[in-house]
Amino acid sequence: MTTTPGIDRPLLLGTRRSELATTQSGHVADMLRARGLEVELVLVTTEGDTNRAPLSRIGGTGVFVSALRDALLDGSIDLAVHSLKDLPVEQPAGLVVAATPSREDSRDVLVARDGLTLESLPAGARVGTGSPRREAQLRATRPDLDVRELRGNVPTRIATVADGELDAVVLAGAGIRRLGLTDAVTQWLEPTDMVCAPGQGALAVECRADDAAVRAHLEPLDDPDTRAAVTAERAVLGALEAGCSAPVGAFATVADGELALRTFAGPREGGETFREEVTASLADAPDPLSAAEALGRRTGTALRTRGADALPGVGEVPQPADRQSSKETE
Known part of the structure; x- marks a missing residue:
């Protein structure tokens, strides 16, 4: 093993304390170790880990990341996952x-x-989720279900079904896979049935912008297709001026230089929903990431024009000054 050039100690990787977070961070650490680096995990407690109130009440945007970012900025860690x-x-x-x-x-x-599926759950079945996005889509698809707010780690949520407290829960499949719990799944929900959260299933490896040595070791871990897809998805949120607790979904794929983007927005209590499906070619774009972002922003603007502007959580996250004047035309 070697230390990172420019750093006379092991690379310090900050992570939340949950089993899923440490598993994800361990995956990134192993990728770096495979490149000959020495890495140590540093456990950091975030507000989202200690405050058990619903995310929509405590302000879901940033509650799981602020403490990690503070640790980066004060030099306690070198990177965060x-x-x-x-x-x-x-x-x-x-x-x-x-x-x-x-x-x-x-x-x-x-x-x-x-072994029930979303289609076969009986009327009145109790379904748990901590996500306004999932709640909105569940009620749009099955208004006869009893959707209940749910917090807790993945095993705890699954246990509510095994214990009979709930008839079903909806979770992110990425976490289920990373924890080796796929045997508990009774149905994988396709994007046509449940549009995922922007960035869902992807990891972000963050470091200080001026730390050239760490950046040089992290950049080879980047997957261009993943980067383009999540850039488009997150640009939808940007155009909607929405945080991660808004009832908004966005899912993009990249295949053969073609970006396809599917979006959803709708009220948590059910009712009229807003959906868009668009594509763009990245193959000939001078800057594929800028093209992906532009598609996402145009799509988010279209959702606002159609009525998503009235949804809770939309229009609540201020845009940076350099985008305020152009957001309606991008």
Whole structure:
């Protein structure tokens, strides 16, 4: 093993304390170790780990990342691994997402009693989720379900079904896979049925913008197709001026230089929903990431024009000054 050039000690990787977070961070650490680097995990407690109130009440945007970013800025750690869907859209001064490794499965999953699926759950079935986005889509698809707010780590949420407290829960499939719990899944929900959160299934590896040595080691971990896809998805949130707790979904794929983007927005209580499906070619674009961002922003603007502007959480995250004047025309 070697230390990072320019650093006379092991690389310090900050992570939340949950089993899923340490598993994800361990994956990135192993990628760096495979490149001959020595890496140590540093456990950091965030507000989202200690405050058990619903995310929509405590302000979901940033509650899982602020403490990690503070540790980066004060030099306590050299890099941090985040679930990309937890990151606010706007990047803080002094920090940069140096890598987005290849994405895990972005789909949501249903874990239900008796092997039930979303279609076969009986009327009145109790379904748990901590996500306004999932709640909105569940009620749009199955208004007869009893959707209940749920917090806790992945095993705890699954246990509510095994214990009979709930009939089903909806979770992110990426976390299920990373924890080796796929046997509990009774249905993988396709994007046509449940549009995922922007960035879901992807990781963001963040470091200080002026730390050239660490950035040089992180950049080879970046997957260009994942980066383009999540750039488009997060640009939808940016155009909507929405945080990660808004009832908004966005999912993009890149294949043969073609970017396809599917979006959803709708009220948590059910009712009229807003959806867009668009494509753009990245193959001939001078800057593929700028093209991906432009498509996402145009799509988010279209959703606002159609009525998504009235949804809770939309229009609540200020845009940076250099985008305020152009956001309606991009």
